Structure formats: C-alpha cells, structure tokens
Amino acid sequence: xxxxxxxxxxxxxxxxxxxxxxxxxxxxxxxxxxxxxxxxxxxxxxxxxxxxxxxxxxxxxxxxxxxxxxxxxxxxxxxxxxxxxxxxxxxxxxxxxxxxxxxxxxxxxxxxxxxxxxxxxxxxxxxxxxxxxxxxxxxxxxxxxxxxxxxxxxxxxxxxxxxxxxxxxxxxxxxxxxxxxxxxxxxxxxxxxxxxxxxxxxxxxxxxxxxxxxxxxxxxxxxxxxxxxxxxxxxxxxxxxxxxxxxxxxxxxxxxxxxxxxxxxxxxxxxxxxxxxxxxxxxxxxxxxxxxxxxxxxxxxxxxxxxxxxxxxxxxxxxxxxxxxxxxxxxxxxxxxxxxxxxxxxxxxxxxxxxxxxxxxxxx
Amino acid sequence: xxxxxxxxxxxxxxxxxxxxxxxxxxxxxxxxxxxxxxxxxxxxxxxxxxxxxxxxxxxxxxxxxxxxxxxxxxxxxxxxxxxxxxxxxxxxxxxxxxxxxxxxxxxxxxxxxxxxxxxxxxxxxxxxxxxxxxxxxxxxxxxxxxxxxxxxxxxxxxxxxxxxxxxxxxxxxxxxxxxxxxxxxxxxxxxxxxxxxxxxxxxxxxxxxxxxxxxxxxxxxxxxxxxxxxxxxxxxxxxxxxxxxxxxxxxxxxxxxxxxxxxxxxxxxxxxxxxxxxxxxxxxxxxxxxxxxxxxxxxxxxxxxxxxxxxxxxxxxxxxxxxxxxxxxxxxxxxxxxxxxxxxxxxxxxxxxxxxxxxxxxxxxxxxxxxxxxxxxxxxxxxxxxxxxxxxxxxxxxxxxxxxxxxxxxxxxxxxxxxxxxxxxxxxxxxxxxxxxxxxxxxxxxxxxxxxxxxxxxxxxxxxxxxxxxxxxxxxxxxxxxxxxxxxxxxxxxxxxxxx
Ligand SMILES: Cc1cc2nc3c(=O)[nH]c(=O)nc-3n(C[C@H](O)[C@H](O)[C@H](O)COP(=O)(O)OP(=O)(O)OC[C@H]3O[C@@H](n4cnc5c(N)ncnc54)[C@H](O)[C@@H]3O)c2cc1C
Numbered sequence: 001x002x003x004x005x006x007x008x009x010x011x012x013x014x015x016x017x018x019x020x021x022x023x024x025x026x027x028x029x030x031x032x033x034x035x036x037x038x039x040x041x042x043x044x045x046x047x048x049x050x051x052x053x054x055x056x057x058x059x060x061x062x063x064x065x066x067x068x069x070x071x072x073x074x075x076x077x078x079x080x081x082x083x084x085x086x087x088x089x090x091x092x093x094x095x096x097x098x099x100x101x102x103x104x105x106x107x108x109x110x111x112x113x114x115x116x117x118x119x120x121x122x123x124x125x126x127x128x129x130x131x132x133x134x135x136x137x138x139x140x141x142x143x144x145x146x147x148x149x150x151x152x153x154x155x156x157x158x159x160x161x162x163x164x165x166x167x168x169x170x171x172x173x174x175x176x177x178x179x180x181x182x183x184x185x186x187x188x189x190x191x192x193x194x195x196x197x198x199x200x201x202x203x204x205x206x207x208x209x210x211x212x213x214x215x216x217x218x219x220x221x222x223x224x225x226x227x228x229x230x231x232x233x234x235x236x237x238x239x240x241x242x243x244x245x246x247x248x249x250x251x252x253x254x255x256x257x258x259x260x261x262x263x264x265x266x267x268x269x270x271x272x273x274x275x276x277x278x279x280x281x282x283x284x285x286x287x288x289x290x291x292x293x294x295x296x297x298x299x300x301x302x303x304x305x306x307x308x309x310x311x312x313x314x315x316x317x318x319x320x321x322x323x324x325x326x327x328x329x330x331x332x333x334x335x336x337x338x339x340x341x342x343x344x345x346x347x348x349x350x351x352x353x354x355x356x357x358x359x360x361x362x363x364x
Numbered sequence: 365x366x367x368x369x370x371x372x373x374x375x376x377x378x379x380x381x382x383x384x385x386x387x388x389x390x391x392x393x394x395x396x397x398x399x400x401x402x403x404x405x406x407x408x409x410x411x412x413x414x415x416x417x418x419x420x421x422x423x424x425x426x427x428x429x430x431x432x433x434x435x436x437x438x439x440x441x442x443x444x445x446x447x448x449x450x451x452x453x454x455x456x457x458x459x460x461x462x463x464x465x466x467x468x469x470x471x472x473x474x475x476x477x478x479x480x481x482x483x484x485x486x487x488x489x490x491x492x493x494x495x496x497x498x499x500x501x502x503x504x505x506x507x508x509x510x511x512x513x514x515x516x517x518x519x520x521x522x523x524x525x526x527x528x529x530x531x532x533x534x535x536x537x538x539x540x541x542x543x544x545x546x547x548x549x550x551x552x553x554x555x556x557x558x559x560x561x562x563x564x565x566x567x568x569x570x571x572x573x574x575x576x577x578x579x580x581x582x583x584x585x586x587x588x589x590x591x592x593x594x595x596x597x598x599x600x601x602x603x604x605x606x607x608x609x610x611x612x613x614x615x616x617x618x619x620x621x622x623x624x625x626x627x628x629x630x631x632x633x634x635x636x637x638x639x640x641x642x643x644x645x646x647x648x649x650x651x652x653x654x655x656x657x658x659x660x661x662x663x664x665x666x667x668x669x670x671x672x673x674x675x676x677x678x679x680x681x682x683x684x685x686x687x688x689x690x691x692x693x694x695x696x697x698x699x700x701x702x703x704x705x706x707x708x709x710x711x712x713x714x715x716x717x718x719x720x721x722x723x724x725x726x727x728x729x730x731x732x733x734x735x736x737x738x739x740x741x742x743x744x745x746x747x748x749x750x751x752x753x754x755x756x757x758x759x760x761x762x763x764x765x766x767x768x769x770x771x772x773x774x775x776x777x778x779x780x781x782x783x784x785x786x787x788x789x790x791x792x793x794x795x796x797x798x799x800x801x802x803x804x805x806x807x808x809x810x811x812x813x814x815x816x817x818x819x820x821x822x823x824x825x826x827x828x829x830x831x832x833x834x835x836x837x838x839x840x841x842x843x844x845x846x847x848x849x850x851x852x853x854x855x856x857x858x859x860x861x862x863x864x
Contacts, residue, residue, distance in 0.1 A: 057724075057726065058621060059617040059618075059620050059621045059725065059726065060620075060724050060725055060726065061620060062724075082623055105570070111564065112564065115538065115542060116564070116565065118570055118573060119538065119541075119542050128817065130813075132813040132817075134811070134813055134814045134817055135814065136814070138789070138790065138791050139724060139789060140722040140723065140724060140754070140755055140756075140789075140790050140791055140794070141535075141722070141754045141755070142530055142534070142539065142722045142751070142754045142755070142756045142791075142794035142795055143722055143791040143793070143794060144527065144528045144577045144791075144793050144794065144795060144796075144797055144798075145791045145792050145793050145798060145802070145806060145809055145810075146798070146806065146810065146814075146815075146818050146836065146837060147574045147577065147578055147582075147818055147821050147822075147836075148528070148541070148573050148574055148576065148577050149574065149817070149818075149821065151541070151570060151573035151574075152569060152570055152571070152573050152574050154570055154573070155565075155569070155570050156569055156570075160569075171625065172623030172624075172625065173623075175623070194483040194484070195483075197485060197594075198482060198483070198485050198505070198506065198507060198594055199506070199594050200594040200595070200596050200597055200662065200663065201594075202662075202663075202666075219662070219666065220662065220665070220666040220669050220670060221669065222663070222665030222666050222668065222669045223662055223663045223665060223666035225665075226663055226665050226666075227663075273561075273563040273564060273565050273566075274563050275484050275486075275562040275563055276483075276484055276485075276564075277481065277483035277484035291564065294563060294564045295564070314563075315561060315562045315563065316561060316562070316563035317561065317563065317565075317566060317567040319567070331567045331568060332567040333567070334566075334567055334568045335557075335558070337551060337555050337556075337557050338557065338558075338559075338568060338571065341571060341824055341825060342568060342569055344823070344824025344825070344827075345569065345821065345824045347820075347824070348817070348820035348821055348823065348824050349817070349820070360568065360569070361568070
C-alpha cells in the first residue's frame, strides 16, 4: 500500500498525533463488533475511508481488500465468481468491514471443518504505533519468510496496530449442501457428533440447541447424498436451512439476543471454546452447541469465576460476549509467562500504548 | 555474559576455555552421555541437510526429560550461551546449523506418542516424534496427520512446527499451522510455556501463529498436539503429460478456476522427469515437456465425480496424455517419483541446492522461462519440481561443491531465483524457512522497518537473543552491505541500465 494514498496518509497523521500526545485511539470500522471485548476508549480512528478490493483473481484463490471494505461487498464480489470466505465470519448486523472481521478474528458455523479467519489470512498491511506502514505475509498460500505477523494480528482487537489491507485465501463454494436434523438430548448429540467427526462424512457444520441437533453436509454432490444416507435424520428444506444457518452465523437466532431486561437481570452470553470431546458442561442457564462440540454458547447468570472454571476444567477458555458488567474482563486471563509475551509484543508494535487500550486485556 | 565474547572472532584457546566452563556447568544438570563435546562426536551435528554450510558446535546436549531441557536452558541463559534446537536435521535452509559459541539442543530422544484421542481426533506427541509415525500410529483408528513433507520418514514434528512445513497434500489440507492445536515447551530462560490449547482457539493473542514457523528462535518445543483427520476412503491420481511447460502451468489455473481443489497438484519438468525415472521407474512419460500429478480423494462416489471433471479440464487444457491410477499400487507408484525428486537429483549431480520460493500461479510460465535464461547466465543446470497448486517452486540447482566457482555461481543463481520471485509478487520461502540460506534475500523482500519489527518480535520472546541467533532476520547492517548491489522489492538501482 502506498503511504501517499490520502486516506492512509490521514491515518498516519492521526497515529503520529496520538503517539506524540500519548492519546489513546479507538480504531473503528463499521462498529458492528463494538460490543466484543473490553469497552472502546479514546479518540475514534475511522478506517472506513480505506476501502475497496485492491485485487482479486479467482484462479489464484486470493483476494486483497482494504480494511474499510464492507464485508458484504467482499462477499458479493466473491459470490459472482462462485467463491466464498469458507470460515463464514459472523456479520451480526450490516456495515461490518474486512478489517473488523480480521481484528475480531471470529469464525462462523463451518469453522470446525473449514478452518478459521486466522487460517485464511495470507497477508496484512499494518500501520504500527510508530506510524510505519508494514506488510507481512503476502498474496501466496505458502509463505514462511519471517515470523507470521499477519496471523498474529487476527483476533488482536486492534491492540498491535491499524489493519490497512488484508489478503485472504478464498475457496470455491461447495457444490452441494444438505441439512439434517435429529431430536436428541445433549449427551446423545455430543457423542454422535464426535463419532461422525472422526469419519469421512463431508460434515461441515453442526448446531445443537434445546433438544434438536442440526447437521450440515457440504461437498461434492455424490458425497453429500451418500452421507445423508448414512446419517439418517430428517431433512430441512434448502431455503429454511439457509435461513437457519445464517441466523446461527450472525447470531440473529433468538437464543443469542439478550434484551436490556435480560442484561439487567445479570444474564450474560458466554462463549466457551473447549475440546470437542468434552462431555456436557454444567452451568445454570441455556446452551447452544456448535463446531461438533468445540464451541458452546451459554446464556447464564453464573458468576464469571464459575464460567471460567468450567471452561478451564475442560481444557478450554471462556469469553464474555455480552453482559452488563465486563469489569473482570471479557477474555480469560492468560498465564504470567504469556502475559509477559503479550506485553513485550505490545511494546514492540505500539510502544506509546495508544491503540485500543483495554480492548483485549486491561493491562494492554 | 559475554556478548563481547560471542561477537569476538573465534580464537582457539579462548573457545576451549569457554567450552570447558560450559560443559562443566551442563554436567551438573545432565546425566553422563547426554553431553557431546569432542570433535569426533559433534561432527554429525555440524550441519542440517543444507550441507554446504557447516560450523562445529561447542557442545551437543541430548536431554531426555522436560526437567533436563529446562535445566539446560537455565544454564545457557545464565552463561549467555546461544542455544540451537535440533530435530532430525533434515532442514534445507541451515536452521539447525550450529553457532560457534553455542550448544546444540538435540531433541531426538523426545520420541514418544503420548496420546491418540479418537473422540477428539487429536494426537499428543513429543517433539522428536517423526512425522510419519503419527499417521502410522493413528491408522488403526482410520485417522491420519495431513501435512506430509517428502522428508516425513525422517523429519520430526518439532522441526515441522519450527518450519511450518508443508507437503504435497497441503493445497487441500493446509500446512503445519492449520493442523496444530497446542505447542508446549520452554522459553529461553527455562520457564515452561504453552501456546494454543486443546480447543480450537485460545485466549489472548494468537501466539501459536508466530511460534509455528519461528525456526527455533522464539521458544523450544517439547510437546505438540496435532489434529488428526479421517482418512479418505479412496484416492486416485491423474498423471497428465504436456508438450510444453506453459500449457501445464495454464492447466493448473484452469483446474482451480473450475472450482476443483485437488488433494495434490504437482508439476515436474522434462529434466526432472528424466532424473526421477532413472532413479525409481515411476512410469513417467519421458517424451513430455512437463507432467502434472493431480489427485482426488474422498468417498468413492466423490472421487469418481471429481476425476471425470479433472480429466475434462486437463484434456481441454491440452494434455497430450492422461493416465488415471487404476489402484492404490499404481497411485503410490505415480507419487514415488515425485517424492524422490531430491534424492534423484543427487543421482545426476554431485550436489544440488533446493530453492523454495512461492509465486502467484499465473506467473509460473514467466518464472520458468526466467530460470531457463539463468541456466545459461550462471552456467549451471536446474531441474524443476513444484507444488503447482500452491505456486511453491522447488528448482534444484545442480553443481559440484568441490569446485569453488560453481558453489559461488550456484549461490548467485539461487539469489536470482528468489529475487525474481519477490518481483513477481511472491516470497523467498514457501516451506523450507529462511535459516542462514536466505538471509540476504530477506533484505529484498522486507523493508528496514519491517525487519526492525521482526527483530522486536524476537526480543518480546527472547530479549538476550540467545535462541538460534543470527538466523531468519538479517541485521540492518547486513542488509545495508547487501543493498549496495540490490534494492528493496526488486527495484534495482539504475533501472535504465541494461542487465544480463
Ligand atoms: C529430502 C528432503 C525432502 C524434504 N521435503 C520437504 C517437504 O516436502 N516439505 C517441507 O516443508 N520440507 C521438506 N524438507 C525440509 C525439512 O524436512 C523440514 O523443514 C522439516 O520440518 C525439518 O524437520 P527436522 O526435524 O529435520 O528439523 P531440523 O532440521 O532439525 O530443524 C529445523 C529448524 O527447526 C528448529 N527446531 C527443530 N526442533 C525444534 C524444537 N523442538 N523446538 C524448537 N525449534 C526446533 C531448528 O532450530 C531449525 O531451525 C525436506 C528435506 C529433505 C532433506
């Protein structure tokens, strides 16, 4: 990317100013994920001026887009060529940007099979705290020149720098899909998902909630119909299936919407990321299981301590997604040695500590 | 310590004194036999598979337990001794090359599979376990570990993590990074650390992304949790011949454009085909200018459907001959040639240097033409094999190390390939790492600010720079020297002047 570009030049000026005055900035794309992580603080730094797809060649399976590009525009451009972002990033609401998608690092229903946002990032152009525009990674799928900073940026919630441009690996849209459902309790569903996941069945997504398991198969025509035969269950009509999965992906399903009244009653939405073979997690409240058991959403009034302990016991971690009180932090604390590395990296990228303070951890 | 000592020119008496001190300190924490320091014992550790670059290490340690690794690191950290972790030494970029004032930390004894978890589809293994052993152990459960470097019978998972190694199947199944969940090990000062988790992600920054591919410069790995995936019921491979290499390159793009992601998509040129055929008799088409190996895997129905589509595309792209593997034996035979490309090159030349750059697929033909011109420019032969699906090239430059001028020309040839790759929008290394071999080329790919940022990342993990010092990220000074001839991102000085 060119530092002469007016939109980029403006951002560089703002970062220089912030550094000189040690004034925190709140890096903003579409603001659709402002609820995620710690509360935004500081002067807004708007990246939506940096927009547009810089290059896209379907036969290379790579797209490069500037950070402020609307996620919906990117997805539409890919769809025109029969391609997609296979990790199905959640959109929550319209207006989300490519930069925000990478900074939040959240992946949707297909993640357990298709991989995560992180897995598909090939390169990032970053504006660091010294006002330098740096490019890491590139536009090719195999690249081990230097440390993989472009993937370190994924999910960093902006604390290391302003994401200016991103190159992503894209894939053809799968030729066939089918959705099946099964009326099973949690234990049965989890057991069966683990068995299926260890077999070559073209399973691409699963969601269990309230006594019903949905499974999506995706792949070649022949593979999907063969797998449907093996799995059994009842089929969901294609249109209904599409609506259902996008509700899961964007969290517009009822389960995920917490009203002001819910929040006032100290109800929270938690995301537990655990090994998929974990037997049922016991917490008060209601649960929504995805990723063949590896992602478990909880609506609960349980204390932070209790939720984190349950996740840790399973070998995973818990994130407070929505809740009235985030004073103990949204993310689970890491070990002392990892926190020292976090602090060292923060120092390495943003020595004046101006970018998104407290979004990831209070001490960063 | 003693930065001054490390920086000083190697002087024999000083080094012997230092060696005696370090060996004495290590003796206190390791059992007898776990330390090698006599020259005849350390010779096998002087290089990795990039044998042209050698250094004699001050000592080699072979710990067997986590506690011993931690103790070795503590001793070295206290005394300011560089530590170079080593797996099987199959690296191709000098990543495990010793340091004159350093200790080689061989992890060869960490060779146990700790757990195969069938329900979770994971394996927990010690870092010294060989890549192929993981798949062999998981096979009875119908599972396997997908990344399959050609060196898989020898290389270790710890080395794979350090290099983010790939294999012929990573177009569809990803690189090491995509298949590793958790890395456990030690920081340079001996403190235990864990990156990632047994879940699909971990809290905080995605540190496992920088650990994978860090070439032993950020931490020492002792245990790795990898994902296992269900073994496809069937795999079949197409061998397609082409009369010219350009159409073979174009065929690759057409396969992808049709929405097909083959399980493997590899290309070999005529010279490589001849070398390989003489070495393993894989039934390759000796008349072809290039052959493509294109694999489909999955359920029998899926494979049948995909093979038909692949045959159509390859035919339309001008393949002069198409052969589909009849059975597993023939499929393995097709691959045996590809998998033996390196040793086969050893059969036709005293030495070879394997390059590893990646370029956008569409620049393939251009790149191959440039390499052809370089052969006459440097007066050396080059055979080509590559992971065409990912645009990852492995030109093998043939030379004779006994002839110093050939070695010199080979290095220039290699640097030219790498810099051309950067100019075409690619990268100097796709899977073999920078090590010592590509330090100069890193000056071309990255700006001074980018390199300074890499060095700052290194210091966030290893402030004294004791882990594998001098590798991967060139110093600003080195690049300044190199830059007298070259400029950032392929922009040559005096672009108006003719070059040859
Ligand atoms: C014939 C041949 C074919 C090859 N084919 C391929 C291929 O298809 N794809 C591919 O990607 N590579 C290939 N390679 C390269 C090589 O095998 C890989 O880079 C491999 O991952 C190296 O593993 P190793 O155990 O030999 O590591 P080593 O060579 O011992 O070390 C490599 C690097 O890893 C570091 N390291 C090793 N173990 C640890 C540890 N436990 N903790 C921290 N750092 C560590 C070392 O310091 C060094 O920097 C090939 C090599 C050969 C000789």
